[in-house]
Amino acid sequence: MSITVTNISKSYKDQKALNSISFDIKAGEIVGFLGPNGAGKSTMMKILTTYLNTTEGTAIVNGFDVSQQQKEVQQSIGYLPEHNPLYLEMYVREYLAFNAQVYHTHKSRIEEVITLTGLTSEANKKIGQLSKGYRQRVGLACALLHDPKVLILDEPTTGLDPNQLVEIRDLITTVGKEKTVFLSTHIMQEVEAMCDRVIIINKGEIVADQKLNDLRDQAEQVIEVEFDYRIEDAFFRRIPNLKNVVNTYGLVYELTFTTTEDMRPAVFDFAQQNELKLLQLKRQNKNLESLFRELTN
Numbered sequence: 596m597s598i599t600v601t602n603i604s605k606s607y608k609d610q611k612a613l614n615s616i617s618f619d620i621k622a623g624e625i626v627g628f629l630g631p632n633g634a635g636k637s638t639m640m641k642i643l644t645t646y647l648n649t650t651e652g653t654a655i656v657n658g659f660d661v662s663q664q665q666k667e668v669q670q671s672i673g674y675l676p677e678h679n680p681l682y683l684e685m686y687v688r689e690y691l692a693f694n695a696q697v698y699h700t701h702k703s704r705i706e707e708v709i710t711l712t713g714l715t716s717e718a719n720k721k722i723g724q725l726s727k728g729y730r731q732r733v734g735l736a737c738a739l740l741h742d743p744k745v746l747i748l749d750e751p752t753t754g755l756d757p758n759q760l761v762e763i764r765d766l767i768t769t770v771g772k773e774k775t776v777f778l779s780t781h782i783m784q785e786v787e788a789m790c791d792r793v794i795i796i797n798k799g800e801i802v803a804d805q806k807l808n809d810l811r812d813q814a815e816q817v818i819e820v821e822f823d824y825r826i827e828d829a830f831f832r833r834i835p836n837l838k839n840v841v842n843t844y845g846l847v848y849e850l851t852f853t854t855t856e857d858m859r860p861a862v863f864d865f866a867q868q869n870e871l872k873l874l875q876l877k878r879q880n881k882n883l884e885s886l887f888r889e890l891t892n
Contacts, residue, residue: 625775631797672743674747679731694740748777791806793810795887810886818877819848821846
C-alpha cells in the first residue's frame with residue numbers, strides 16, 4: 596500500500612475535525628477525496644504530509660509513519676497545497692533550481708519536469724507574470740522534482756478557467772500513470788474524468804469509498820422530474836422501485852430507483868393518474884454528483 600490510514604482522529608479543542616478515519620490507497624491509484632467545506636479534507640491531507648499531528652490513530656505513507664518518520668515521509672511525497680506557495684519575484688527555472696537544491700536533486704531533473712508540465716515556453720519568465728494555470732504547473736513541477744512515489748494534491752484546479760482545467764487534468768492523468776495520486780477537489784466532473792476511486796467525507800467521517808466503475812455500473816437510476824406545484828415526498832411512494840426522493844430546487848425532484856428498467860413510463864403514469872402536470876421528465880445515470888448530494892445533505 597502507498598497510503599494506509601488507521602483510525603485517524605484530529606481535534607481542535609472541543610471540535611473534532613476527523614473522527615476515526617480509515618482507508619488504504621494502493622500503488623498506482625488515482626483517488627479523489629471529496630467533501631463539503633469544513634468536512635476535514637485539508638486536515639487529512641496535512642496529516643499525511645506531516646504538517647499536522649494526529650490526535651489519535653496512525654498513518655503510513657510509503658512505509659513511513661507520519662508521526663515518527665516525518666523527514667522520510669516528506670522526501671517520498673510530492674505535495675501541492677490548496678494555496679500554492681510560490682516566490683513570485685523568482686523566474687520559473689530559478690525557482691525550480693532552488694527547490695532542487697533543497698531536495699538534493701540533480702539539475703538535469705529541472706528540465707525534465709519543465710518539459711513534463713508544459714512549462715518550456717514560460718521557463719524564463721518570472722512566476723508573478725504567469726497565469727493561474729501556469730502557476731499551478733509550476734507548483735506541480737516543484738512537487739515532481741524529486742520524483743516522488745506519491746502525489747498529494749489539495750484542490751489543484753481551484754480558480755482555473757475551463758481550458759486550464761483540461762490542461763491540468765490531462766497533466767495529472769499523465770503523471771498518475773506512474774505514481775499514486777491522492778487529490779481533493781470540489782469539481783465532480785474532474786474526479787469522474789481523472790480518478791479510479793472516490794472517497795467522500797462528511798463532518799469528519801467517511802460516508803463512501805467506491806471505485807468509479809462500480810458507481811457507473813450499479814443498478815440504480817435517477818429521474819429528474821418537474822411538476823407545476825409542490826408534492827409531499829410520501830406521495831411519491833406510490834411509484835414502484837422508488838428508493839429516494841430529493842427536492843433539488845423549486846418544483847424539481849430527483850427520484851432514485853433501485854432498478855435498471857427505464858422508470859419514466861411509471862412516472863408519467865403516476866402524473867396522469869394523479870392529474871399532475873409534467874413540466875420536465877429526464878433520466879440520468881446515478882452519477883457522482885447525485886451520490887455526493889445524497890450523502891452530504
